[in-house]
Amino acid sequence: MPTQRLTSPSTGRVVKAILFDTFGTVVDWRSGVARDIAAFAAARRITVDPAAVATQWRDLYQPAMEEVRSGRRPFTTLDVLHLENLQRVLTANGFNVNDITAADLHELNLVWHRLDPWPDSIAGLADLRTRYLIGPLSNANLVLLADMAKRAGLPWDVIIGADVTRAYKPQPEAYTRAADILNLRPGEVMLAAAHNSDLAAARDAGLATAFIPRPTEYGPGQTLDLVARQAWDVVASDLVDLAVICKSP
Amino acid sequence: MPTQRLTSPSTGRVVKAILFDTFGTVVDWRSGVARDIAAFAAARRITVDPAAVATQWRDLYQPAMEEVRSGRRPFTTLDVLHLENLQRVLTANGFNVNDITAADLHELNLVWHRLDPWPDSIAGLADLRTRYLIGPLSNANLVLLADMAKRAGLPWDVIIGADVTRAYKPQPEAYTRAADILNLRPGEVMLAAAHNSDLAAARDAGLATAFIPRPTEYGPGQTLDLVARQAWDVVASDLVDLAVICKSP
Numbered sequence: 001m002p003t004q005r006l007t008s009p010s011t012g013r014v015v016k017a018i019l020f021d022t023f024g025t026v027v028d029w030r031s032g033v034a035r036d037i038a039a040f041a042a043a044r045r046i047t048v049d050p051a052a053v054a055t056q057w058r059d060l061y062q063p064a065m066e067e068v069r070s071g072r073r074p075f076t077t078l079d080v081l082h083l084e085n086l087q088r089v090l091t092a093n094g095f096n097v098n099d100i101t102a103a104d105l106h107e108l109n110l111v112w113h114r115l116d117p118w119p120d121s122i123a124g125l126a127d128l129r130t131r132y133l134i135g136p137l138s139n140a141n142l143v144l145l146a147d148m149a150k151r152a153g154l155p156w157d158v159i160i161g162a163d164v165t166r167a168y169k170p171q172p173e174a175y176t177r178a179a180d181i182l183n184l185r186p187g188e189v190m191l192a193a194a195h196n197s198d199l200a201a202a203r204d205a206g207l208a209t210a211f212i213p214r215p216t217e218y219g220p221g222q223t224l225d226l227v228a229r230q231a232w233d234v235v236a237s238d239l240v241d242l243a244v245i246c247k248s249p
Numbered sequence: 250m251p252t253q254r255l256t257s258p259s260t261g262r263v264v265k266a267i268l269f270d271t272f273g274t275v276v277d278w279r280s281g282v283a284r285d286i287a288a289f290a291a292a293r294r295i296t297v298d299p300a301a302v303a304t305q306w307r308d309l310y311q312p313a314m315e316e317v318r319s320g321r322r323p324f325t326t327l328d329v330l331h332l333e334n335l336q337r338v339l340t341a342n343g344f345n346v347n348d349i350t351a352a353d354l355h356e357l358n359l360v361w362h363r364l365d366p367w368p369d370s371i372a373g374l375a376d377l378r379t380r381y382l383i384g385p386l387s388n389a390n391l392v393l394l395a396d397m398a399k400r401a402g403l404p405w406d407v408i409i410g411a412d413v414t415r416a417y418k419p420q421p422e423a424y425t426r427a428a429d430i431l432n433l434r435p436g437e438v439m440l441a442a443a444h445n446s447d448l449a450a451a452r453d454a455g456l457a458t459a460f461i462p463r464p465t466e467y468g469p470g471q472t473l474d475l476v477a478r479q480a481w482d483v484v485a486s487d488l489v490d491l492a493v494i495c496k497s498p
Contacts, residue, residue: 133395164413
């Protein structure tokens with residue numbers, strides 16, 4: 001492994017692994033989900049705004065995980081939470097879910113396994129991989145991330161799903177257990193994310209941090225996370241830029 | 250994902266993922282460990298038979314895991330077990346471990362992360378990967394397998410370490426939890442291994458099975474596991490041959 005690696009100003013440690021928030025940071029969930037929602041609705045002759053349905057589905061993501069984080073519900077994978085939320089969103093958009101086969105619902109639910117990377121993601125990750133151990137640090141479960149990587153060609157060295165850490169970001173254990181599994185100190189791991197709140201939790205847990213804006217993650221009217229809100233260790237314009245910066249000694 | 254996949258005669262299911270025993274089946278642990286033992290001993294002017302030391306180290310592997318399997322010891326990663334065993338083996342071979350720095354011991358212990366694949370492994374895995382989800386199913390912990398894959402270029406889709414399943418083969422949970430994590434039924438997962446006992450436990454847990462002989466895993470005098478001892482779903486000469494067989498409908 002080459003030694004030309006970044007030292008984190010905030011942790012004072014040489015960064016050995018870079019882990020990536022995935023939905024929004026590495027892949028464009030909104031366009032991918034809208035694409036499959038559009039086909040699903042068209043096949044059933046139901047008129048919807050596919051991007052709006054995608055956003056509604058995503059809006060149920062945090063409340064569903066909060067049930068788990070709070071301890072009100074035992075650990076449940078994102079695939080299961082997504083399926084429950086899908087049924088609610090379809091119902092709210094004029095579908096009769098009782099008329100849809102379980103196989104069809106399951107297939108649509110797997111759209112989260114079939115998301116496309118942003119244009120810079122694969123090149124940036126491939127470059128970073130030559131100097132760092134890289135992987136996702138996502139609230140998705142392992143098989144979702146593995147299917148996504150296989151389809152999209154994301155060159156991960158390692159995939160640690162939330163079903164492995166048994167914790168959902170921003171719980172501190174989601175970050176610290178990932179470092180533990182890698183036999184690294186938290187400060188030797190850098191989280192790269194398009195979300196300031198994720199980075200704030202990672203920093204609180206002792207990790208190094210890198211911000212990459214994804215200004216169209218939520219569509220053209222996005223107002224959140226357009227800029228870095230703290231002095232993160234690295235602020236890059238995209239993952240290719242991150243790879244350039246992370247070559248610096 | 251292409252659909253030209255094997256149906257397991259024993260489970261009656263289409264195999265969707267192939268998981269591989271790693272030490273011995275995918276990588277040549279004995280030569281790799283002997284290589285680094287030889288350098289370690291030479292630097293300290295101690296005369297040893299490096300291959301014999303490698304085998305002695307490996308011989309402590311099953312008893313150490315048995316402490317965990319039996320419940321006498323909480324789950325402990327293979328990296329930790331290897332380090333404990335290394336100190337015993339070095340002592341038995343004339344080293345004074347109190348004179349060796351912890352950093353040097355740790356570095357030698359990481360030889361299990363630096364093993365080379367058999368000559369057919371990468372080509373066979375790359376071919377199998379076009380039709381199946383592939384990964385290791387090893388008693389090694391995740392970071393060991395990730396480091397090994399990164400160094401050797403093993404093209405895994407997913408790595409499930411024993412620290413993820415919290416079970417050591419041949420415990421049934423080691424096999425069934427891996428299938429669970431992949432959202433597959435046990436019969437949709439095939440274990441490929443060079444060890445009949447591993448395959449027997451996998452079969453008992455409901456998995457499909459493939460045998461590949463590795464007749465020099467234990468050196469030139471090997472007598473165990475030269476041939477398949479049961480009617481496994483597939484018997485192949487090596488991983489390239491396995492890929493050819495697994496293309497058949």
